[in-house]
Amino acid sequence: MRYVLLVCATITQLAVAQRPMSAYADFVALLENGERIEGTKCFLSSTEFSGVTTAGVPISVPLSSVKTLYVSKGSKIGEYALLGGGFGVGIGLCAIFLAEGEGNGKVNYGAIAALTAAAVVVGAVLGAGEQSWETVDLAPFRRASKGDSSQSQ
Numbered sequence: 001m002r003y004v005l006l007v008c009a010t011i012t013q014l015a016v017a018q019r020p021m022s023a024y025a026d027f028v029a030l031l032e033n034g035e036r037i038e039g040t041k042c043f044l045s046s047t048e049f050s051g052v053t054t055a056g057v058p059i060s061v062p063l064s065s066v067k068t069l070y071v072s073k074g075s076k077i078g079e080y081a082l083l084g085g086g087f088g089v090g091i092g093l094c095a096i097f098l099a100e101g102e103g104n105g106k107v108n109y110g111a112i113a114a115l116t117a118a119a120v121v122v123g124a125v126l127g128a129g130e131q132s133w134e135t136v137d138l139a140p141f142r143r144a145s146k147g148d149s150s151q152s153q
Helices: 001-017 075-100 109-128 139-152
Strands: 022-024 025-031 036-044 048-053 058-062 066-075 129-136
Touching: 025 048, 036 066, 075 109
Parallel strands: none
Antiparallel strands: 022 036, 025 036, 025 066, 036 048, 048 058, 066 129
16 A cells, blocks of 8 residues: 555656646747747747747747747637528528518528528638637746746756
């Protein structure tokens, strides 16, 4: 039992001692000096931010000079397709109510379904062109950097 606890404690210490490191695809970095860097690949470690700009130029700056980092989460195809579908259903319901209230009561459900499907497709196409971004929390990387400097002293 003592050996199991010793092994668990050792593994836990090794896991905690590892430096955090992450890789991202599309990014926008705002530096402390006001410079804006856009790129396609970036890597974060506890001391350094490195990547490749959209012009294909490799960059490497200290993590302390990065003020904010935004990374792409992907496109908004699903969200926009749902909005388009909701819009199509809304127009379809309006057409049903108008036909039943003022018309002869005959509703072309096939046309309403086609309109809804077309609205879903238009929404998906529009969403494909929109990227969703999130801000990366740099605090864990900076804390790991401070831990590294205090351990090395």
